[in-house]
Amino acid sequence: MTIDFTKDWRNVALLAVLLAAAFFLPSWLRFLLQTALAGGLVALGVMIQMRAGLVSFGQGLYYCIGGYAVGLLAAKAGVAEATLVIAAAVISSVVIALILGPLLSRYREIFFAMLTLAVSMILYGLLVKAATLGSTDGFNVPPVTFFGFLPAQEARGDWTYVLTALLVVVACFLIARYLASGAGALLEAVAENELRLEYLGSSARQAVYIVYVIAAAVSGLGGALAAIATGHVDPEMANWTTSGGFVFVALLAGRGSAIAPVLGFFLLELVRTYALDIAPNAWQLILGAVMLAVILLLPDGLWSLVRRAPK
Amino acid sequence: MTNQPLLVTDGLEKSFGGVVAARDISISVHAGETVAIIGANGAGKTTFVNMVTGYLTPSAGSISFRGRDITGLSPRQTARAGVRRSFQIAQIFPKLTALENIIIAEIAAEKESVGLTTPSLVRSRVEAGMALLARFGLESMAQRRTGTLPQGVRKQLDIAMAAVSNPEMILLDEPTSGVSADEKISMMDSVIAPLKSEKATVLFIEHDMDIVRRFADRVIAFYEGTILIDDGVDVVLNDAKVREFVIGGVYA
Structure with a gap:
């Protein structure tokens, strides 16, 4: 591990180029990429907490809050302006994280994992019971407008892809800046020797609180973009199986770069898609085998391949 | 006195x-x-x-x-x-290099700010960190991962970390x-x-x-x-x- 993220902006720049080129992919594949980017932001939220040694098994909470914020505004309140609904998604995630943070930042290891999971399952339970919000079915989200302009049906995919790609690049850039900052460096210290950090005059709890809130913001953005991409939200977004998927991606992708979880999520979606195609009844077997292979052969995740590559 | x-x-x-x-x-x-x-x-x-x-x-x-x-x-x-201290068993960040250990100590010792705006490896910190390592005769260890260093060196580093910001x-x-x-x-x-x-x-x-x-x-x-x-x-x-x-x- 290292605290040196000073050059990670280059990886983000590379991501920007890749996403620009991906505009010309076949539409099914580009849509797969778009939803993977949204989910990848949540995995990124999980990853930055992992840098502090904390595994959030309830990051779906903010994925769901972000998605429902967009859905409620667009479908129930009639506010479909993209900038507004996305801002609302991020702000509501941050507000909830600011409230929960002081409690959660006191816990570590399995206790942190279980508490994050418990909180997300509370939201899941509430949404499943909420008949007006479609219970387990959720509800559909009308298309968003861009400064009052509603693109034609066949162009909507282009618009939302560009929106997603832009915001994902900006989010990755900001997270890379955070990881390269003093506050980002302290995460590694929290993971390795919290007591020493306290004796050096710094608060481990403050460092955890900050990463928790930042992770919530980026995950809420991911949820918002997912709702916009798929035009649908349901309580499954907050379910623990969804959160577990984000943890898996974060583990698989590695912690070496802000873009690792985002790319990792897309790779996983590709494997899933092709596995489903090849073996409709045993695709989970293929997915499981891939995960096992990565964990056994690359304990620091796929990104360690990039780190090891000759410069 | x-x-x-x-x-x-x-x-x-x-x-x-x-x-x-x-x-x-x-x-x-x-x-x-x-x-x-x-x-x-x-x-x-x-x-x-x-x-x-x-x-x-x-x-x-x-x-x-x-x-x-x-x-x-x-x-x-x-x-x-x-008031700073060192420990009987060196308390360091073993996965990081000696210089990174010192830089964490520098960040931790700075004024009670969140530290989101300044890069961790800002030049002033790196230079001060290298100077501190040199004062303790550890400059050749700067880029070494500390978990693998001998016990004596780890203890020197532990004390050097306590000495950051000259308490x-x-x-x-x-x-x-x-x-x-x-x-x-x-x-x-x-x-x-x-x-x-x-x-x-x-x-x-x-x-x-x-x-x-x-x-x-x-x-x-x-x-x-x-x-x-x-x-x-x-x-x-x-x-x-x-x-x-x-x-x-x-x-x-």
Whole structure:
């Protein structure tokens, strides 16, 4: 591990180029990429907490809050302006994280994992019971407008892809800046020797609180973009199986770069898609085998391949 | 020597359930002093250091530093007040390099800000970190991952981390334990000189009387949780009780 993220902006720049080129992919594949980017932001939220040694098994909470914020505004309140609904998604995630943070930042290891999971399952339970919000079915989200302009049906995919790609690049850039900052460096210290950090005059709890809130913001953005991409939200977004998927991606992708979880999520979606195609009844077997292979052969995740590559 | 002492403890006591680990510990340390704390295992030395640095809250008594009451402050608040410590078993960040360890210490020591805006590896920090490592003779270790370094080097780094931001007082918990006998003196030389060059007041726990004689101005001998004697090096080391209870005839 290292605290040196000073050059990670280059990886983000590379991501920007890749996403620009991906505009010309076949539409099914580009849509797969778009939803993977949204989910990848949540995995990124999980990853930055992992840098502090904390595994959030309830990051779906903010994925769901972000998605429902967009859905409620667009479908129930009639506010479909993209900038507004996305801002609302991020702000509501941050507000909830600011409230929960002081409690959660006191816990570590399995206790942190279980508490994050418990909180997300509370939201899941509430949404499943909420008949007006479609219970387990959720509800559909009308298309968003861009400064009052509603693109034609066949162009909507282009618009939302560009929106997603832009915001994902900006989010990755900001997270890379955070990881390269003093506050980002302290995460590694929290993971390795919290007591020493306290004796050096710094608060481990403050460092955890900050990463928790930042992770919530980026995950809420991911949820918002997912709702916009798929035009649908349901309580499954907050379910623990969804959160577990984000943890898996974060583990698989590695912690070496802000873009690792985002790319990792897309790779996983590709494997899933092709596995489903090849073996409709045993695709989970293929997915499981891939995960096992990565964990056994690359304990620091796929990104360690990039780190090891000759410069 | 200034009139007001830097550190004053008054009637410090610590009991764990029915066991009294320290009782009536009253000392005062003036700025610039180098004080050795000696005593057999279980005499209360580490309990005393843990109380002064905020890890343990005293059951009774008070601690003041620069005239300010610091009794019951957390390790973080005590560190911010200017009291730093090193550990018997080096407490470092083993997956990071020596320079990164120092940089974490620099970030932690800076003003109570969130630190989101400044890059961790900003040039001023790297330069100050390299200068500090050089002061402790560790510059060749800067890019080495610290978990794989020898015990002695890790302990030097531990002390160097405590010395970041030049605190007024440093407490060293057995700085030479785990270091081979013939390296103890050079190890102490390599840490005491850089601390003294920045005018730090040093308290160190030590079992080796050669080290005590060589580096301390003053010795406090602990015995069964109380202070047996607190005086100059020669007086303490030749004291009959100290020779009987603390040195135990090992030191001829």
